[in-house]
Amino acid sequence: MTDAAIDALRTHLAEVADLHHAAMLMGWDQQTHMPPRGAQGRGQAGGTLERLAHERTADPALGTLLDGAESAGEAPGLIRAVREDHERAARVPGALVAEMAEVAAEAQGVWEAARKADDFASFAPLLRRHVDLCRQYAACFPEVEHPYDALMQRFEPGATTSTVRAAFAELREGLVPLISAIAAKPDPGELAGPFPVADQRTLALEIARSMGYEDAAWRIDEAAHPFMASMGRQDVRITTKEDESTLAIGLFGVLHETGHGLYEAGIAPEWDRTTVGTGTSLGVHESQSRMWENMVGRSRPLWTRWLPRAKELFPGPLEGLEVDDLLRRINAVRPSLIRVDADEATYCLHVLLRFELEVELFEGALEVDDLPAAWNARMREYLGVDVPSDADGVLQDVHWAHGVFGYFPTYALGTMIAAQLWEAAHVAIPDLDRRIEDGDLGTLREWLREHVHRYGRTRTGDEILHDVTGRGLDPAPLLRYLNDKYGALYDL
Known part of the structure; x- marks a missing residue:
């Protein structure tokens, strides 16, 4: 049972890691080799990958797997980090995660063109969408002292404004x-x-x-x-x-x-x-x-x-x-x-x-x-x-x-x-x-x-x-x- 509990958790995590790696590879390609007209399709595919990874991380079954692996002696550091991911993901709708990824893919090309043309106004509508989506994300964590805390802690866990x-x-x-x-x-x-x-x-x-x-x-x-x-x-x-x-x-x-x-x-x-x-x-x-x-x-x-x-x-x-x-x-x-x-x-x-x-x-x-x-x-x-x-x-x-x-x-x-x-x-x-x-x-x-x-x-x-x-x-x-x-x- 000990090995089985740990193996089950690691199998689940492997799928999430693979999804993240696929999304990262697509992001790398977008900024290095993708033709400009690929942005819309890339955004949709990337949004799907982000949503699937989010859903697998938020899945209640992951909480059960964490409990079993923790009892079986899985590394405490892994348990802590994944549990934090799981509890955070459970608070955020998958549709919001997918939309954020899609807007990001669309905005990449618009930003590049706006910078080249020195035209902030052409980029501003997508930037407003980003700000609105990030406000929705922050609202999923009403207990934080400052809404910016919820955004910053995606990148720097524990940091506060x-x-x-x-x-x-x-x-x-x-x-x-x-x-x-x-x-x-x-x-x-x-x-x-x-x-x-x-x-x-x-x-x-x-x-x-x-x-x-x-x-x-x-x-x-x-x-x-x-x-x-x-x-x-x-x-x-x-x-x-x-x-x-x-x-x-x-x-x-x-x-x-x-x-x-x-x-x-x-x-x-x-x-x-x-x-x-x-x-x-x-x-x-x-x-x-x-x-x-x-x-x-x-x-x-x-x-x-x-x-x-x-x-x-x-x-x-x-x-x-x-x-x-x-x-x-x-x-x-x-x-x-x-x-x-x-x-x-x-x-x-x-x-x-x-x-x-x-x-x-x-x-x-x-x-x-x-x-x-x-x-x-x-x-x-x-x-x-x-x-x-x-x-x-x-x-x-x-x-x-x-x-x-x-x-x-x-x-x-x-x-x-x-x-x-x-x-x-x-x-x-x-x-x-x-x-x-x-x-x-x-x-x-x-x-x-x-x-x-x-x-x-x-x-x-x-x-x-x-x-x-x-x-x-x-x-x-x-x-x-x-x-x-x-x-x-x-x-x-």
Whole structure:
């Protein structure tokens, strides 16, 4: 009976996991290879898959299977995570889940066209539908303190609007004087191209392979908005886009998405074809990509090792450039329009802006039609940047096209978590910088696999943080890291 109860639960979970993987594969294809006219059919098929996965998760029989497997000794972490999924899904109508998926598929193409045409008005009707559907979703959880809590907890379990506001306020208080001090210093100059796209891809993949990218289990493609999708430990897809004028988008974007992929590839095999075989939260997931992109990718140890190879590929732009000068240029602080291109110091302000606008939407203090003006005013207030067009402003991110309100805070939460883990990694691996300089990125990867990746969703982000750092979410390590890094770069 013991084995039978556990086997029955895992059979049920395997079906749900397969449905999620099929939906993810369709989403990946939509953003990489699908012809534009496929959006309607893709939306309908995707909506069906999401509805079926939702119904299987909400099925009362799953509750019975969980009870039996728990009595039989199934892993407590799996039971906890799946029970939370089951209880949440039981509150949300399957028809609502399907409609949300269908609107997201339709909105993807409309958003792409609206951004290209700098035409927010053409996207606004679908955005209003998303907001309405998300309000219906939040209404399924009347006990939450704030309707935005219900949306955010889809991506960051346990997060609340009040706690995130407090953490972000502390972060803003520390960032503003740092950015102000940097602004008083001379600009280090641009790292000017051209950097041929094929050579960018070569360098990016060579570094990614040293991180753990495996050609037999991974692939890389182009997308308008780079992302990672995983159909399991042995099927990891990353996407990128390159711009010949800069390394900032293609090279560092690949390191970012590879960080996400390493998380998925590092989950223990025992969680294959279960619904816990993925990252425990998007904040923890983002901590991995931000760490590899910035704390490793823009560091002195990494470029001491890789600058000679970069000079072989880009002899003109990098001729005569030494590590110190390169570091100042790839870490230059310049308040900018585009979040994904933002430097480490200003990045979180982009996220705070989006978080505040989303909260105001769901509090009723802001309407969809007011978003462009509110966005532009907040960009001017927080970053001192004037927004010349909606394409470079309110339309720049794909997330609202997908209807994923509550997602944006995880970028800043993940950046904070990354700094906490980075500090802990240096305590656990005292010679970590030397290892990175020697080309050894595997030691850090394996430390992260041991302490973060392997658990999948069987441990919460808070449990992982407490075990590794001795405390929960804390903005202080990020502020220390940024002040130390930019203090040295800008002689503050």
